[in-house]
Amino acid sequence: MRDTAPAAPTAVNWRKSSHSGEGDGNECVEVANSPTHVAVRDSKAPARAALTFPTPAFARFLARLKES
Template sequence: MRAAETTCETWRKSSYSGEGDGNNCVEIATSPTHTAVRDSKAPARATLTFPAAAFTHFLAVLKAPVRKP
């Protein structure tokens, strides 16, 4: 994802960001092909960019129930 595709208007905060200390969390910006992730407390610092399919898979794994051995 190029910097031009991730303007301030396209970044959105995690739904888990709440009031108080929780309001600084992660932000994401999406495009049809990629998802970018950044720290909302330091938005000018490095951004991680993932192919859309990989990020979708990552979210699915996070949401899956934990299996006990």
């Protein structure tokens, strides 16, 4: 089954990762939250498409990262 997530939010507040300032600064990620989805984009190319995930799936992804 294909997820029919809405397009990436455009009129929302994008937040840059707190880790973006580490290293050479070329690996930056921004996230934006809506009531049902989380969008992720490359801060160096904000006009390009963003990836959207259902909020529960993104929360599980973050939990798994923290376990690593």
